[in-house]
Amino acid sequence: MPAPDPQSILDGNRRALAKAITLTESSLGAHREESQRLLEALLPHTGNSIRIGISGVPGVGKSTFIESFGQLLLKAGKRLAVLAVDPSSPVAGGSIMGDKTRMEQLSREENVFIRPTPSGGTLGGVAQKTRETMLLCEAAGYDVIIVETVGVGQSEFQVAGMVDFFMLLMLPGGGDELQGIKKGIVELADALVINKSDGEGAGIAAATQTQYQSAFSLLRNESHWTPVVMRCSALANTGLGEVWDTIQSYVASTRESGFFERQRATQNRQWMQQLVQSLLMQRLKESPSVAAALPKLEMDVESQTITPYAAARRVIELMDEG
Ligand code: GDP
Numbered sequence: 616m617p618a619p620d621p622q623s624i625l626d627g628n629r630r631a632l633a634k635a636i637t638l639t640e641s642s643l644g645a646h647r648e649e650s651q652r653l654l655e656a657l658l659p660h661t662g663n664s665i666r667i668g669i670s671g672v673p674g675v676g677k678s679t680f681i682e683s684f685g686q687l688l689l690k691a692g693k694r695l696a697v698l699a700v701d702p703s704s705p706v707a708g709g710s711i712m713g714d715k716t717r718m719e720q721l722s723r724e725e726n727v728f729i730r731p732t733p734s735g736g737t738l739g740g741v742a743q744k745t746r747e748t749m750l751l752c753e754a755a756g757y758d759v760i761i762v763e764t765v766g767v768g769q770s771e772f773q774v775a776g777m778v779d780f781f782m783l784l785m786l787p788g789g790g791d792e793l794q795g796i797k798k799g800i801v802e803l804a805d806a807l808v809i810n811k812s813d814g815e816g817a818g819i820a821a822a823t824q825t826q827y828q829s830a831f832s833l834l835r836n837e838s839h840w841t842p843v844v845m846r847c848s849a850l851a852n853t854g855l856g857e858v859w860d861t862i863q864s865y866v867a868s869t870r871e872s873g874f875f876e877r878q879r880a881t882q883n884r885q886w887m888q889q890l891v892q893s894l895l896m897q898r899l900k901e902s903p904s905v906a907a908a909l910p911k912l913e914m915d916v917e918s919q920t921i922t923p924y925a926a927a928r929r930v931i932e933l934m935d936e937g
Pocket of ligand 1: 671673675812813847848849850851
């Protein structure tokens, strides 16, 4: 598969972009090299978007929210890319989020690019591909990138680490446990947005908002941003303008303070560190010397003939031998 011409991506050619993403997702060594060359050529043209992470349990209304919010962004003259991190799906189609009926209206829009989660692979692998896809979309001129994930595992931590602004969609009523929210993730959120604040849910949503507002003020007290708790109805299309206003004021104030760029720099460094680990693990798995010696070493550790530390050291020495 020849890599698309970088210029065709900069020109906004959707087929070229889709092809570049497919190349990025391939696990073939030759494809990886081609996609890295392409990414390097495009790197100076990346970074010009607002990266927004959206997470929440299945059924909270993520796709409905993105459908309505996306229309609002289009009206504001934005070009939008929607990417997904959903490592729960070993095969495309079996995904919680991958079905084609989601975001039906948005997917027909000229200025919207929707890419379902890459299928298969570990969470780290999927996250890595999504990060590269994000860069490709930026080079193609998309100025808002939404990275969506189901908040039922570890993927929301990965997503929070690759975006500028991370928000959690919540349901009216119920504490963290009821909402299936992992400990720690609320602390990473720049905004909590209580969806389905309509009909019978409206009153409960207001109470939930107050509850989280007071909890939040105790949780996070950082100088760069005070997290906000908002209400909306993705279905009735209310409160979405406020969400967009909040994101814009976040971007403006963190750009001014320098936090915006600092956070991106930190994220890049952490991304590299994760890659070092995964490349090392890959080398370990591919080493014939390690493969030959490992079963015996494991047995020796189990029977306490050698210490786990000595065995681990031996594995690393063997890896260096190839
Ligand atoms: P996802 O699994 O998080 O992507 O959730 P969906 O967007 O598929 O929504 C799940 C269900 O909730 C659907 O039946 C939606 O119509 C409904 N829903 C989504 N947003 C709202 C909302 O703001 N108000 C109400 N009442 N229902 C909503």
